[in-house]
Amino acid sequence: GLKGDDVDVKGYGFGEEVVVGIQIDPWTVPTETIGTGTGSIFTFAGTLDYFPIVAGTLVITDGTETFNDDGLGGFVAATGSINYATGAYSVTFVSAPTTVVGAVYDRDVVIIESSSSFETDELGSFTKEFDIPDFPYGVNAYTIRAQDASNMDTVTFTIGASISVTPEEGPTGTVVTVDGRGWTTGSTMTFMLDTDPAEVVNDATITVSGGMFSADIVIPGMTDEGEYSLTAMESGALPAATIDFEVTGIPEIVVSPTYGSPGATIFVTGYNFTQIAGTEVVIELWSK
16 A cells, blocks of 8 residues: 555454554564663663564663563563563663663564554454654565454555455456556556456557556456456566455356268357457367
8 A cells, every 4th residue: 555545454353352453564663762760770660662562572771771571471581570561661670770771672673553452352353553654665565463452463554655456356358447556657567467468458558647557458368267466567676566366267268060971061259368359269180
């Protein structure tokens, strides 16, 4: 998707009626100041600005003593704990710090929404909408992570030019419409279904205008039914975009009768060929 687009994150199998946080990475997070030592303060407690964090990737340091979280909600070489879903922490230093104490995130992460803003239902499910942030374009460059105190799941997400296809399934030969947004104006577009070229109807040249295009293409002949990746590529510098397409039928012919003498008339019926009236089909007869 593009900057500002709405994205729904749906989760299942999380804890019952618990707080869930959502984050996207990688992105740079600065060191966060969580307190200032006075020589008599041993314990720091509060809520981190950036959360949820990834278990095992947080460091609490005063510049001299450094305590890594153990990935289980506690700290190595110090007493204390952290809630990975809410960012709440409490850590006690072995000796009183005399300098600024900071939280350092080993893993780059940006929080999309405050994790205190929504909870799961009684079945452990949730739906959360967020706006795509102003991040650089990338190909499978980002990970969206949903996490509560005990459960976590991730999906790969691409920020950049995107496509949609209508319909989303059909047999080979189906004419589908591919619409694109966020592409380089003036670029020309080509299409593939997995590794097979997908031809544009009437061999038309598809040129991007105002970052957008619409193209009617023919699903090429495949050897098997199943899910394939439909890819759009521009002649410019932006990376390709893909979307799933389900092939529900492959080319097939039926001959009647299946035998006959030279000069006899037979009927050949074809299915799942190009769905454009007037398309020429070549029929050949050869010996086995």
